[in-house]
Amino acid sequence: MISSHDAAIRWRKSSYSNGEGGECLEVSDDFPSLVPVRDSKNPGGATLTLAAPAWAKFVAHIAR
Numbered sequence: 287m288i289s290s291h292d293a294a295i296r297w298r299k300s301s302y303s304n305g306e307g308g309e310c311l312e313v314s315d316d317f318p319s320l321v322p323v324r325d326s327k328n329p330g331g332a333t334l335t336l337a338a339p340a341w342a343k344f345v346a347h348i349a350r
Contacts, residue, residue: 299326
């Protein structure tokens with residue numbers, strides 16, 4: 287199980303994030319087959335973990 291409290295995880299904020307506290311998420315590239323996702327405004331909150339292919343499909347759909 288991946289926890290957002292794990293200090294060893296390197297999180298990367300969305301490039302769409304702004305400094306005004308907008309709706310942002312962070313992802314980690316530390317896991318080859320999984321993509322942990324969390325709310326950047328609540329870094330200690332829940333982490334959603336997706337299979338890498340599912341994340342790629344989601345991102346491609348949003349980009350369209």
